[in-house]
Amino acid sequence: MSKVLLINGSPNEYGNTWTALKEAADSLEQHGAETEMLYLGKQPMAGCIACYKCVKSGTCVFDDQVNQVIERLEQYDGLIIGSPVYFAGPSGRLCAFLDRLFWAGGKRMAGKLAAAVVCCRRGGASAALDRLNRYFTYSNMCVVGSSYWNLVHGLKAGEVKEDTEGMQTMQNLGKNMAWLLRNMEAGKDSGVQRPDYERKVYTNFVR
Secondary structure, three states: OOEEEEEEOOOOOOOHHHHHHHHHHHHHHHOOOEEEEEEOOOOOOOOOOOOOOHHHHOOOOOOOHHHHHHHOHHHOOEEEEEEEOEOOEOOHHHHHHHHHHHHHHHHHHOOOEEEEEEEEOOOOHHHHHHHHHHHHHHOOOEEOOOOOOOEEEOOOOOHHHHOHHHHHHHHHHHHHHHHHHHHHHHHHHOOOOOOOOOOOOOOOOOO
16 A cells, blocks of 8 residues: 655644645545654754765764654655745745755655645745745656645634635645555556666756
8 A cells, every 4th residue: 555654844733734734644545545644843953964974874964853754765655745834935844854854865755756735824825835846846756736736724723624625625635646656556566667767967057
């Protein structure tokens, strides 16, 4: 059975971001996928210090939730990352976590399905979604869409349940990801191989 990791980047464990992720998770499970929810908590999260030690070790020098996820990446076939919107962007803690996760473990992300979910009171959701989607499109992941952009609106905890279209978008996101996961399983059973990527070429635009 395919498994999807949902990461809650909100400091509020059971706030609106969780509610949106839970709606997607329930839909995934209803359509045959297993899910796991990861809450990043409220404590400070170290940002990347560009030491490049992870290039050789494959793990981050800060031994926290980042390394815990990296160690288990092979268990997950998809990722859904959720965040509240702060100044038209994801939460700072989540960005620090993702910067390190995708730099240290990015090669292991290739071929997995991915989606971002954001929750806002009023505006800034599109910019926050764009920021999160860039992690996926940098890492040879396949981004899953829905019947609208993956965003919900609400302020007080649980208020997003009143966003009928937003909740439907989360349900359809789960359906689409579950369907694509089944297609990937069928392809694998039929002998369809994932792409064989060449060694990444880095070009610095400095003369």
